[in-house]
Amino acid sequence: MIPSQVNFHKPNxxxxxxxxxxxxQDAKLxxxxxxxxxxxxxxxxxxxxxxxxxxxxxLRGISDSDGSFKIGAGTTxxxxxxxxxxxxxxxxxxxxxxxxxxxxxxxxxxxGGSIAHADPAADWPGALxxxxxxxxxxxxxxxRKVAASDFFQGFFSTALNGDEIITAIIIPKPPAGTRSGYLxxxxxxxxxxxxxxxxxxxxxxxxxxxxxxxGVSDTPFRDAGVEGALKGKTLSEExxxxxxxxxxxxxxxxxxxxxxxxxxxxxxxxxxKRTLNSLM
Amino acid sequence: MKKxxxxxxxxxxxxxxxxxxxxxxxxxxxxxxxxxxxGVQAFEAHTxxxxxxxxxxxxxxxxxxxxxxxxxxxxxxxxxxxxxxxDHLSLTGTKVVCDRxxxxxCTVFIDxxxxxxxxxxxLDVGDREVITIEGIARNGELHPVQEAFIExxxxxxxxxxxxxxxxxxxxxxxxxxPSLEDVKAATRGNLCRCGxxxxxxxxxxxxxxxxx
Numbered sequence: 001m002i003p004s005q006v007n008f009h010k011p012n013x014x015x016x017x018x019x020x021x022x023x024x025q026d027a028k029l030x031x032x033x034x035x036x037x038x039x040x041x042x043x044x045x046x047x048x049x050x051x052x053x054x055x056x057x058x059l060r061g062i063s064d065s066d067g068s069f070k071i072g073a074g075t076t077x078x079x080x081x082x083x084x085x086x087x088x089x090x091x092x093x094x095x096x097x098x099x100x101x102x103x104x105x106x107x108x109x110x111x112g113g114s115i116a117h118a119d120p121a122a123d124w125p126g127a128l129x130x131x132x133x134x135x136x137x138x139x140x141x142x143x144r145k146v147a148a149s150d151f152f153q154g155f156f157s158t159a160l161n162g163d164e165i166i167t168a169i170i171i172p173k174p175p176a177g178t179r180s181g182y183l184x185x186x187x188x189x190x191x192x193x194x195x196x197x198x199x200x201x202x203x204x205x206x207x208x209x210x211x212x213x214x215g216v217s218d219t220p221f222r223d224a225g226v227e228g229a230l231k232g233k234t235l236s237e238e239x240x241x242x243x244x245x246x247x248x249x250x251x252x253x254x255x256x257x258x259x260x261x262x263x264x265x266x267x268x269x270x271x272x273k274r275t276l277n278s279l280m
Numbered sequence: 281m282k283k284x285x286x287x288x289x290x291x292x293x294x295x296x297x298x299x300x301x302x303x304x305x306x307x308x309x310x311x312x313x314x315x316x317x318x319g320v321q322a323f324e325a326h327t328x329x330x331x332x333x334x335x336x337x338x339x340x341x342x343x344x345x346x347x348x349x350x351x352x353x354x355x356x357x358x359x360x361x362x363x364x365x366x367d368h369l370s371l372t373g374t375k376v377v378c379d380r381x382x383x384x385x386c387t388v389f390i391d392x393x394x395x396x397x398x399x400x401x402x403l404d405v406g407d408r409e410v411i412t413i414e415g416i417a418r419n420g421e422l423h424p425v426q427e428a429f430i431e432x433x434x435x436x437x438x439x440x441x442x443x444x445x446x447x448x449x450x451x452x453x454x455x456x457x458p459s460l461e462d463v464k465a466a467t468r469g470n471l472c473r474c475g476x477x478x479x480x481x482x483x484x485x486x487x488x489x490x491x492x
Contacts, residue, residue: 001379005337008357008403012333020334030401037360037399038380050357052404078393102469103447104384107393108400189382189471 003040007049014058014138017165020051022140025162027051031059031074031113034105054110059167062086067173069093073112073136073166078103080111089173092180092198096127099184101191112166115151118158119192120254125152125220126198127182128169129212136168143167155218178202179279184215185267187258194259195267197247197275205232211276216268217251225249226272235280244273335403344405346371347415355402362386362397365412373413373442377471384469387443388412394450413442416449424487425449432483436474444470448484458488 009027011017021027027049028036039045053059059074064085071080080086081097100106100114100123114122115135128148135146140163148169151159160166174180184196193215202208209227214220229243248268253261336357344351346369353368365371365388374397377385381399388397389411416423425448428434435441444467451458451466458466463484467477 002363003358005356006358007334007336008401010333010335010403030404033401033404034381034396034399037401040358041379050401052401054404055406101381102384103450103466104387104394104396104469105381108390108395191469 001041126214428483
C-alpha cells in the first residue's frame, strides 16, 4: 500500500513548524507517524502536506522539576517506559508506555502523536486522566494549557486546533506514598487496548483516588462511581470487588468486531478489579 | 547484497483499487478502534506554503546510511523506509507483510533500535544509521542467531524470519543471559502464522549460550 503523493516539510524548529502549520491547516503533523502513515496508506487520510516534527529536539525528553514531570510531546513511548524517575513516582505512566504495541512501535511512536490522534483504544488517555495531566499546546499566536480531562472530546476528536502543536505533557507528582498502575486487555495483534484501566490511590483510608478507562467508550473517562465507592475506605478485596462492579455503569460503551459492548462492560469491571488489586 | 541499484516503483498499483474500495466500505482496523469512513475526515488539497525545508510531491535525492555504507537514492516523499530499502536499494531481505506496523516482519534497526520500516518515512531517517537483515551477517559469516535459526529449524514459510532474527539479535546485543520470558517479550510484536515460536525461542536461547 502506497500513500497518495504528498508534500513533505522538515522544519528545523518548533517556530518554523508552527509557521508552516499556520499557512496550511490541512497539513498533517507527522511525529512518529505510527497512527498517520497506516491511514495514509489506506488512503483514508490524504493530506496535501505532512510536517515532520518527530526529530525536533525542542519536543523531546523528560524533565523533572517543580513538583511535576514534563514530557516532551515528541518523546517516544520507549523513552518514557524506561525513565527511572517516572517509574518510581508514577508507575501508571511507565506501565502505560511499556504496554503500547511492541518494541518496534514504542521505539518510534510518540506520546504527542498518540494523544493527538485520540484513538479510543490508545493507552495514554486513561493514564493521563488518572494522573491529572495537563497538555501544553503552542500555536503561532501563543501557548495555552489544556487539562487532559478537557482534551479528549470523542472518537478521534480533541481540543487541539488546526494551527496548534502539542509541545509537552505535564504530570503533577502525586502525594508521597501514592500507588498507581495501568492494566489492559489487549487486542493480541495490535496490542491496542480493548479495555484499559489506570488508577492512582493514596492514603489509608483512601484520601485520593482516580480510576480512568480507555478503550471502553469513544472518549476516555474517569469513573466517578468506582472512585466514590473507594474514597474513605481501606483497600481490601471486598471493597475493590464492590467498587469495580460499578465500572462504566451508565456509559455509552463501544461495540465493534473486537468486543461487543456487553463484553467490554464486563472487561471494564474485571480490569478495574485487577488494576486496583495490584495497588493493595 | 547488491549496492545502490535500480530506482523503480510508482506504477502497477491499480489492482489495489477494488480491495481498497472493499476495505473502505467495510471499515477496517488499522488502528485499535474500527475506523469507518464516516469517522475519518477528508482533507482537501491546499496550496503548500513555500517555507521551511520542503520537498515533493515529486522525487528528491536523499542520502541514507544503510549497513555501514552511505547510499544515494531518489524517492518520492511518500516513500516508506521499507519501500526505499526493498525497491530502491534492492535490500529485499526486509519483508513487508501486514504493511501497517502490526506484524514486525519489516523490523530494521535505526540507530541500533528495532523499528517498523513499513510505517517509517524514508525522509524521516535523516542522518541516523539503518541496519537491515542484510547487515547482520559479517564478512560472509552468519550471526549466531541466524545459525541457531537454521540449526533449530526456526523458519517455515520464512516471511516473518528476517524480522524475528532482528528482534532476537537486538535482544542478545542488550541481554547476555536472556530468559525464555525475555525472548518472548522481545518477539511479542513479531507475528508468525506458521507457529514457529517454540523453535525461535529455542534458537535464540541457544545462540545466547554460544555468544557467551
